Amino acid sequence: MAAKVHEMSQHRRQIPAKLFQEYLENVAQAHEPQASEIRHSELLRSYAELQFRLNGNARCAICNATVRHKVPITVERPDGRVDHYECLCTRCFEGEKAQSVRIIQQLGEARVEQEPKPPVLKATDFRKKKHVSKTRAS
Numbered sequence: 623m624a625a626k627v628h629e630m631s632q633h634r635r636q637i638p639a640k641l642f643q644e645y646l647e648n649v650a651q652a653h654e655p656q657a658s659e660i661r662h663s664e665l666l667r668s669y670a671e672l673q674f675r676l677n678g679n680a681r682c683a684i685c686n687a688t689v690r691h692k693v694p695i696t697v698e699r700p701d702g703r704v705d706h707y708e709c710l711c712t713r714c715f716e717g718e719k720a721q722s723v724r725i726i727q728q729l730g731e732a733r734v735e736q737e738p739k740p741p742v743l744k745a746t747d748f749r750k751k752k753h754v755s756k757t758r759a760s
């Protein structure tokens with residue numbers, strides 16, 4: 623009895639094997655329990671690089687600049703509104719981040735959350751002490 627050997631003919635664009643290898647390594651590392659934000663960030667970048675090799679450049683949803691890495695962005699506003707962008711250039715991303723309470727880049731399983739710098743606490747913020755009047759028990 624002869625076992626049939628299936629030969630799959632694969633039609634895909636030429637992508638450097640090194641890029642795939644890097645991506646797969648990033649996937650594996652991002653799945654480790656102690657996977658850090660940096661790991662997810664690397665996975666996001668390598669995934670976006672693959673997308674770029676397959677589909678080419680994207681456009682910034684705000685200023686229409688050419689963007690190499692197309693990463694969907696979710697912006698959470700202070701008033702509770704949530705905006706979604708297909709992708710943003712670095713400049714618009716920083717602008718949106720500054721006006722957000724949280725900005726999320728998500729591509730597949732890779733998810734990176736960022737928050738703008740926390741506001742500086744004012745030293746003049748003081749509270750009046752309440753005077754508690756004691757009532758004598760007679």
Ligand SMILES: [Zn+2]
Nearest residue numbers: 682685711714
């Ligand atoms: Zn832009």
